[in-house]
Amino acid sequence: MLKPSYPIRTDRLILRPFTPGDLNGLHAIHSLPEVTRYLYWEPRDLEAVREALTTKITQSALLEEGQALTLAVELAATGELIGDGLLFWHSSLHRSGEIGYVFHPDHHGKGYATEVAQALLALGFDGLDLHRITGRLDGRNTASARLLERVGMRREAHLVENEMVKGEWTDELVYAILQREWRARR
Structure with a gap:
């Protein structure tokens, strides 16, 4: 069980639960x-x-x-909603989970997603005592693959044309890190 103490702060960001007031900010991201x-x-x-x-x-x-933890990501300096982060708890028995993130393109390339991924890994490994956390992505999303590598995840699978997404076959990449590997990096 994980009930984080909010807000969660990184160097430049605040992660917190979503509120009804996030509608316009979230729309500005999800509509693109x-x-x-x-x-x-x-x-x-x-x-x-x-x-x-x-x-x-x-x-x-x-x-x-089977539940997901979804957090609003805002800039600490301005309070602007710039994205969201996700920690999914797959299995209690296998102590496994998955992370994900979505950001407004105006905030790509600034290291914000890396900060969020690191915070999500900390929640999963320290807060939930997970053994293994994965990240899955479209094989064409090279920026996201580089991000997962930056936080210490290794590519474990390249599934060729395994999903039909938006009318086309897409490859899927699977990245993962174990709790002991993550702790050794800290």
């Missing part, structure tokens, strides 16, 4: 085709973002396996 290019869903209109936000608001703790 460049944001959803490698995701399962298309750009969202305001109503679809409202539905997604309703779910995100309920995902502020991990009480049992």
